[in-house]
Amino acid sequence: MTRLLAVAGTGQVSGAERVLLRVLATARSEGWAVACAAPPGPLAAQLREHGVRVVPLPELGLAAGPRALAVPRTLARWARAAAAVRRAARGADVVLGNALTALPVLRLARCRPPVVWLAHDVVVRPDRLRVVRLSAPALSRVVGVSAAVTERLQGAGVPLSVVHNGVAWPVDPAHPEPAPAVPVVGVNALLTPWKGHHVVLEAAARLAGPVRIEIMGGQLPKDAEYADGVARAAAAVSSSARRVEVEVLGHVADPLARMRTWTVALSASTDPEACPLNVLEAMSLGVPVVATDHGGSPEVLDGSGVLVPPGDPAALAAAVVRLLDDPELRERCSHSGRHRVAQAHRLEEQTRVLLRLLADEAAGHEVGESR
CATH class of the missing domain: 3.40.50.2000 (Glycogen Phosphorylase B;)
Structure with a gap:
């Protein structure tokens, strides 16, 4: 049984979190032990609906207020979150970071299991590219959801893979009857x-x-x-x-x-x-x-x-x-x-490919530990 810890960068739910929820739900259905560290928000409730154990994290976004106060508050949050992730990762075979905002915490956490970053962003801004490069030593692999994602990360010094997003298939085609009088x-x-x-x-x-x-x-x-x-x-x-x-x-x-x-x-x-x-x-x-x-x-x-x-x-x-x-x-x-x-882009197949990558990372770590 593979033990997976996911780390979500936000407690809100948008496209990246929808992908994560589908991956974790499938992993559970295949017998994996699954937990997810996440800040407060709607994501935690949806994780629990899928039977995923939630490890609470503080908010990871930049703190509000003047920069002189916001920066140390943000760093303190990241430090608390990294400590929580480090503890939770002790019982995991592989860690999956979701989206860019999880990276600083994963860098600070220094997890023993391999860490895979599921990248949902085409990183263009120089400050965000710096975050990726600074976080790269914590990562064993980056999985981009498109080649457009991984092309921007070629210089990060981390092995790169592409697993495209998928959607439910087959579905019936849209043929509204009767056809609308106004398009x-x-x-x-x-x-x-x-x-x-x-x-x-x-x-x-x-x-x-x-x-x-x-x-x-x-x-x-x-x-x-x-x-x-x-x-x-x-x-x-x-x-x-x-x-x-x-x-x-x-x-x-x-x-x-x-x-x-x-x-x-x-x-x-x-x-x-x-x-x-x-x-x-x-x-x-x-x-x-x-x-x-x-x-x-x-x-x-x-x-x-x-x-x-x-x-x-x-x-x-x-x-x-x-x-x-x-x-x-x-x-x-x-x-x-x-x-x-x-x-x-079949959801079932794309999720299977991603889980296989995670299982391979976990297995490689176990081989390395046994030597």
Whole structure:
């Protein structure tokens, strides 16, 4: 039986945490002993629902307040978290760090078992690259969720692997019956600035209609002001005389059911995505996708969608019009997207590959310890 300790960098739940939850749930179903160290937040409750033992950690983000006070407070938090992780790792065969924010704690913890970092970020900012390099001595392997992720980490001095994100497969294709009289263009993304909702709304203002725009996704507490701004901008677009209706749906309990009613799905992120689950989910349903041309999105789509420059509302609007006006193009994107998911992004297979990597790291450590 393999004993796995995961270390989450946040207690909130977004795409990276959804991936982690799926991995840990599968590991438990295969007989692994699984625990997860995590800060307070919704993630802990969902971990417990999956039967995962939770090791409490303090908040790992930068403390608020003047820098002279915030930095020592943050370092003190990291030190407490590292001590908790070090204790929990004594009973583990392998440690899995999830996302960039877990790295400082893993570096300070000096865990004896091998530490694998599951990287969900295309690391572009120099300060974040420095965090990776400083943390590299603690890592036995980095697993990126796309080649776009690992390409940025080539100089870190750690073995690199790629295991793409996956989604449930097979799923029935989206063929709404009856077809909507007004086409629906949807966004499924956390309401946070870098997801590009403001670009979507600027693009929506350029459409002649009739068209309905649906913005689906929850929000983190820190983004309440941004979410309010999105709602106001959506109302302003809807009040115009261009026959464009925009609705902010917020969190939806069954997002796939809503996505089945969409004509086109958008991923307008202004920062590069690593291996976007929202794009994969739309592809699995056969909903044509328009995505920004950076990070892992081109890698995921692999020609089965339309790419546009990031932060360009005119190009985004033109791509939407192109798909809405060309049913044959939509059909080609639909078939190609589903084929791509079936070939390279099945959740069951991708999770199996990741668990095999973790088991191999644990086995290699046991061999080394026995010598």
